[in-house]
Amino acid sequence: MINIFKAFNPLNVLWLAILVFILRLGYIIEAPDKLQFVFVEPFARLLLPVGYEYAFSPVENVCIAAILVLAQALLLNFLVNKYNLLGRSTFLPSLMYVTVTALFPQFLVLSAPLICNFLLIWMLFKLFSFYKGEDAKSTAYDLGMIVALGSIIYLPYIYLFLSIWIGLVIFKPFNWREWISGILGYITVFFFFAVYYYLTNHLHSFYQIWAPLGTKFPNSINIKYLNYLVLIPVIILIGLFLYSFQQNYYKSYVQVRKSYQLLFFIFLIGGLSFYVKSRFNLQHFLLCAVPVAVCISYYFAYATRKWLYESLYLLLLISVIYFQFNTF
Incomplete structure (x- = not known):
């Protein structure tokens, strides 16, 4: 299968669509009676006064999520090929993204982090453009607005604001105006939000929006380790990526090196910001799917031993499907 997606063939879109369905088939068969979809943070519910949490049946929920994943996979593939992160045009990033976003059953349904991945990919287009852009002030301003929008959908996304400054450090010489532009972009969105709160007599609640950011980082997390065995092939592939x-x-x-440095920091930010939510939720780690998919793609793009890379991907695929039917 890897060899098929190594080629830049438009027919691979069809194979991707089939794979997206196969990876969700197990969950659809054993789907619960109801699935909740929370699109925005509680503080933004004023903007959406209608009840939508259970608007979709479980099958509709999973199918819509699958369509979104397929769209994100194609966008990510375009991004990677545009900036030549793999050294050649392939469909490997889309294949890896579709696979990684099916690792856990919680990844297969509509969720705020899944929606935010559209914003993350959009941010990466702009962040990678720092390298050749002479003036990054307007781009940084746009990025600040994107982060603000993501924060309204999913509050932990606010920490990806750091990726703007990290991108400026990696790609650009220091210019304080560019650093301030990102802040202004973020403030712009929440300024209008504050105005709306004021007009609806809820200004007293506006100051509580960022209260969860003060949550203490947990010392321990209660998880069932057997349910995370599916990560073993992923860890192996990341290790092989680092070696390759x-x-x-x-x-x-140089641009490629810097781009992977940025992806590494985005992975860290996405992974560590889970603490903002009081209840541990695996859906949060969908924010890590983009950098992980790109990195794994790099290994497969340069791997030369066919029996090894095909076996590793097959192991990953079997693990994903197996753990959809078996939880411990």
Whole structure:
């Protein structure tokens, strides 16, 4: 299967669509009676006064989520090929994204982090453009607005504001105006939000929006470790990526090296910001799917032993499907 997606063939879109369905078939068969979909944070419910949480049946919920994942996979594939992150045009990023976003049953349904991945991919287009752009002030301003929009949908997304400054550090010489532009972009969105709160006599609640950010980082998390065995193939593939990337590091373009540095920090930010929510939820880690998918794609793009990389992907695929039917 890897060899099929190594080629930049438009027919791979059809194979992707089939794979998206196969990876969700197990969950559809055993779907619960109801699935809740929370699109925005509680503080933004004033903007959506209608009840929508149970508007979709479980099957509709999963199918809509699948369509969104397919769209995100194609966008990510376009991004990676546009900035030549793999050194060649392939469909591997889309394949890996579709696979990674099916790792856990919680990933297969509509959720705020899934919606935010559209914003994350949009941000990456703009962040990668820092490298060749002379003036990044307007881009940083746009990025600040995107982060603000993401914060309204899913509050932990606010921490991805750090990726703007990290991107400026990695790609650009220091310019304080560019750093301030991101803040102004973020403030712009919430300024209008504050005005709306004021006009609806809810201004006293506006100051409580950021209260969850003060949540103490947990010392421990109660999880069933057997349910996370599906991550073993992913960890192996990330290890192989690190080895492969290290081998090719000085052969790569400077922009490519810097881009992977940025993806690493986005992975860290996405992973560590889970604490904002009082209840631990695996859906949050969908924010890590984009950088993980790109990194795994890099290994497969440069892997030479067919039996090894095909076996590893098959192991990953079997693990995903197996753990959809078996939880411990």
